Amino acid sequence: MNAPATNATNGMPAESHNLSVYVANKPGVLARIAQVFARRGYNIDSLVVSPAGDGHYSRMTITAQGSREGLDQVMRQLAKLIDVMRCVDHTGEDAVVREMALVKVGAGIEDRTAALQVVDHFGAKTVDLTDRSMTVLATGESGKLDALVGLLSRHRIIELVRTGKVVMARGEQVT
Amino acid sequence: MTTDAMDGGQALIRCLENEGVEFIFGYSGGAAIPVFDALVTTRTKIRMVLVRHEQGAVHMADGYARATGKPGVVLVTSGPGATNTLTGILTAHMDSVPLVAITGQQIRPMLGKDAFQEADIFGITMPVVKHSYLVKDTNDIPRVVREAFLIASTGRPGPVLVDLPKDVTSGPCTTDLHAEPDLPGYHPNADAFDRGEVVRIAEALARARRPVILAGHGVLIARAERELQLLAERIQAPVTTTLLGKGAFPETHPLSLGWMGMHGTAYANKAVSECDLILAVGSRFDDRIVGQQDRFCRDAVRIHIDVDSAEMGKMIPCHHTCVGDARAVLQELLLHVDALDTAEWLARIAEFRRRYPLRFRRKGGLKMQHVIQEFYRMTEGRAIVVTDVGQHQMWAAQFYLTDHPNRFLSSGGAGTMGFGLPAAIGAQFGNPEATVVAFVGDGGFQMTSYELATAALHRLPIKVVVLNNHYLGMVRQWQELFYDDRRSGVDLEGNPDFVKLAESYPGVRGFNLRRGADVRKVIRRALDVTDGPCLINAEVEKTDNVFPMIPAGKPLEDMIVERPRHRMEKPTGST
Ligand SMILES: Cc1ncc(C[n+]2csc(CCOP(=O)(O)OP(=O)(O)O)c2C)c(N)n1
Ligand SMILES: [Mg+2]
Numbered sequence: 069m070n071a072p073a074t075n076a077t078n079g080m081p082a083e084s085h086n087l088s089v090y091v092a093n094k095p096g097v098l099a100r101i102a103q104v105f106a107r108r109g110y111n112i113d114s115l116v117v118s119p120a121g122d123g124h125y126s127r128m129t130i131t132a133q134g135s136r137e138g139l140d141q142v143m144r145q146l147a148k149l150i151d152v153m154r155c156v157d158h159t160g161e162d163a164v165v166r167e168m169a170l171v172k173v174g175a176g177i178e179d180r181t182a183a184l185q186v187v188d189h190f191g192a193k194t195v196d197l198t199d200r201s202m203t204v205l206a207t208g209e210s211g212k213l214d215a216l217v218g219l220l221s222r223h224r225i226i227e228l229v230r231t232g233k234v235v236m237a238r239g240e241q242v243t
Numbered sequence: 244m245t246t247d248a249m250d251g252g253q254a255l256i257r258c259l260e261n262e263g264v265e266f267i268f269g270y271s272g273g274a275a276i277p278v279f280d281a282l283v284t285t286r287t288k289i290r291m292v293l294v295r296h297e298q299g300a301v302h303m304a305d306g307y308a309r310a311t312g313k314p315g316v317v318l319v320t321s322g323p324g325a326t327n328t329l330t331g332i333l334t335a336h337m338d339s340v341p342l343v344a345i346t347g348q349q350i351r352p353m354l355g356k357d358a359f360q361e362a363d364i365f366g367i368t369m370p371v372v373k374h375s376y377l378v379k380d381t382n383d384i385p386r387v388v389r390e391a392f393l394i395a396s397t398g399r400p401g402p403v404l405v406d407l408p409k410d411v412t413s414g415p416c417t418t419d420l421h422a423e424p425d426l427p428g429y430h431p432n433a434d435a436f437d438r439g440e441v442v443r444i445a446e447a448l449a450r451a452r453r454p455v456i457l458a459g460h461g462v463l464i465a466r467a468e469r470e471l472q473l474l475a476e477r478i479q480a481p482v483t484t485t486l487l488g489k490g491a492f493p494e495t496h497p498l499s500l501g502w503m504g505m506h507g508t509a510y511a512n513k514a515v516s517e518c519d520l521i522l523a524v525g526s527r528f529d530d531r532i533v534g535q536q537d538r539f540c541r542d543a544v545r546i547h548i549d550v551d552s553a554e555m556g557k558m559i560p561c562h563h564t565c566v567g568d569a570r571a572v573l574q575e576l577l578l579h580v581d582a583l584d585t586a587e588w589l590a591r592i593a594e595f596r597r598r599y600p601l602r603f604r605r606k607g608g609l610k611m612q613h614v615i616q617e618f619y620r621m622t623e624g625r626a627i628v629v630t631d632v633g634q635h636q637m638w639a640a641q642f643y644l645t646d647h648p649n650r651f652l653s654s655g656g657a658g659t660m661g662f663g664l665p666a667a668i669g670a671q672f673g674n675p676e677a678t679v680v681a682f683v684g685d686g687g688f689q690m691t692s693y694e695l696a697t698a699a700l701h702r703l704p705i706k707v708v709v710l711n712n713h714y715l716g717m718v719r720q721w722q723e724l725f726y727d728d729r730r731s732g733v734d735l736e737g738n739p740d741f742v743k744l745a746e747s748y749p750g751v752r753g754f755n756l757r758r759g760a761d762v763r764k765v766i767r768r769a770l771d772v773t774d775g776p777c778l779i780n781a782e783v784e785k786t787d788n789v790f791p792m793i794p795a796g797k798p799l800e801d802m803i804v805e806r807p808r809h810r811m812e813k814p815t816g817s818t
Contacts, residue, residue, distance in 0.1 A: 144553040150374045
């Protein structure tokens with residue numbers, strides 16, 4: 069899935085897009101979808117898949133960089149797949165976009181207070197605590213998580229896991 | 244009807260019967276034995292045609308489908324049997340041909356363990372199928388078969404793969420054979436289209452002074468030839484087609500420009516580059532048609548009607564697009580268009596025709612064009628013409644005019660050498676009364692010549708015309724024009740004696756043709772053979788070139804109509 073972005077954008081300005089793809093929950097669906105991106109030289113930045121509806125469907129939230137025209141083409145190709153029910157781009161639209169991160173920080177007793185201030189400021193939580201480490205759980209927009217991670221990296225970050233973005237349309241609209 | 248006594252293989256055959264299948268083109272093997280066994284135990288009327296190579300089976304099913312409009316069916320075993328179908332599946336996929344390819348597979352518990360003759364054909368074919376199935380439950384067979392045929396043959400048709408593990412076809416099938424499809428995500432856009440956009444298209448047409456209609460394969464698939472002709476005659480617009488669109492509009496009609504593109508007629512290419520409106524119906528603006536994308540009809544109003552929404556804006560941005568079935572949309576359009584006065588434009592086109600006719604010199608050695616043109620005359624244009632890929636393909640398309648749908652079959656999108664003979668066999672199975680002529684090159688013919696055995700066995704009266712220039716002619720032509728005539732990997736020295744090869748199959752007749760003076764005589768003898776295949780080995784000029792030609796990636800305006808004296812720069816466009 070890692071082709072140069074220039075291939076995908078074709079000289080057009082690249083922007084980050086959040087696509088929500090509602091698919092049949094069947095084997096092979098993810099491969100078919102990944103193939104559409106790979107073929108046209110797009111890198112998938114983040115991908116979240118979870119069961120939806122009565123379990124016969126899955127919701128995929130895909131974040132990818134590319135030009136508007138290029139991604140429109142990708143979306144039409146996705147919509148054409150038999151197992152895809154619908155595909156919507158929520159970029160720049162009225163949508164709630166959130167991500168979750170778990171950050172394991174190597175903060176011992178002496179520098180814990182500073183780390184906890186940061187955690188507190190971002191409305192995050194500590195979910196695991198040992199003598200030499202603490203694990204922080206944070207949710208929010210990706211930019212906020214970036215900032216949190218930036219501040220925590222003054223301590224030693226042992227590991228970091230982010231879920232990738234999930235998206236939901238605001239108001240009555242369905243995603 | 245419940246079927247407690249049936250196994251999966253038998254259920255499969257019954258389901259194929261319910262789909263109206265007449266022929267299965269196949270090749271057996273371990274993982275497919277339960278299905279082959281069911282062909283016997285069900286006493287089905289479906290005829291199994293045993294081919295000589297799985298690629299041959301797929302091209303046969305493809306030729307059958309193109310010539311009849313019905314989906315072709317392939318049955319092969321797992322592993323190498325399945326992978327041998329790949330080229331054929333790609334070929335059908337590129338040209339939107341309805342196919343159902345059934346592959347045997349290892350038993351379920353062995354999947355993913357590199358078991359004997361296991362190939363992940365579901366994964367391998369994923370980019371070249373319209374859809375695919377790996378069936379895990381015998382009771383899914385009826386629904387999967389129904390869905391496979393529905394998907395293959397509706398909307399924009401294409402190949403569907405059904406991979407059947409051997410324990411699935413051996414296990415009991417206890418479900419109703421008449422299953423409903425369950426395809427909530429499949430919207431083939433049959434009749435729903437934007438009527439407002441059709442009105443706007445009609446308005447655009449009314450303003451046009453120099454309109455051209457470009458008809459693609461989609462017109463044939465939608466059976467919209469009649470509507471297309473009514474429209475063209477009403478607005479007096481000249482019609483050109485794509486290579487695969489040959490037959491969508493009678494090529495002998497005064498408004499026909501023949502087919503356009505890389506080796507299309509010069510007058511079609513001229514007309515398209517001077518038009519002020521292009522109405523493309525059922526075409527995907529393939530690179531062989533448009534040349535340089537940003538120059539194609541740059542100043543014209545561009546209109547695109549196609550059933551596949553993913554084709555909209557893919558190659559050429561258009562002012563008006565309408566996603567829908569070609570026939571339904573044209574019917575609607577006919578309600579809104581009035582006669583147009585295009586006399587001046589048609590006069591200009593007549594001038595193009597006079598200045599740039601399709602022609603060839605009969606002097607010198609025997610010409611492919613000569614053989615093809617005589618075939619056209621002597622069959623009165625009524626044959627089903629099937630081609631292989633190369634120079635002969637282009638000349639066959641130029642000199643065998645096509646007046647009727649599904650009478651010119653050629654591998655367009657994939658350009659698959661080896662397509663010709665097996666596709667002709669499939670076409671003949673589907674049309675036993677028709678004269679089927681396969682124009683093949685000496686190169687491509689040798690890729691699937693083994694299927695002469697299949698044609699011989701079934702006594703199919705196919706005329707195989709090997710246009711033998713002892714070269715991979717089309718590649719040699721590119722080397723001559725763009726690479727200083729450095730010939731590399733194109734000399735077919737070592738060709739067999741094709742007549743002897745043909746006659747070594749029981750009941751196949753062979754004729755040599757070496758001189759222009761003998762063309763009619765030899766064709767007559769070939770046409771008189773009705774009880775089996777025959778082959779003409781036509782020893783043609785070795786280094787002739789196909790013109791007109793638009794170098795790949797160049798705009799239509801850069802078309803050349805004869806060999807330039809200077810060396811040309813290497814093409815920047817696709818192959
Ligand atoms: C399977 C395959 N391999 C290679 C090619 C590339 N190719 C296109 S045309 C051509 C030459 C075909 O030679 P021949 O069949 O003798 O026909 P001719 O051009 O001489 O009429 C080749 C090699 C192809 N189209 N298909
Ligand atoms: Mg040749």
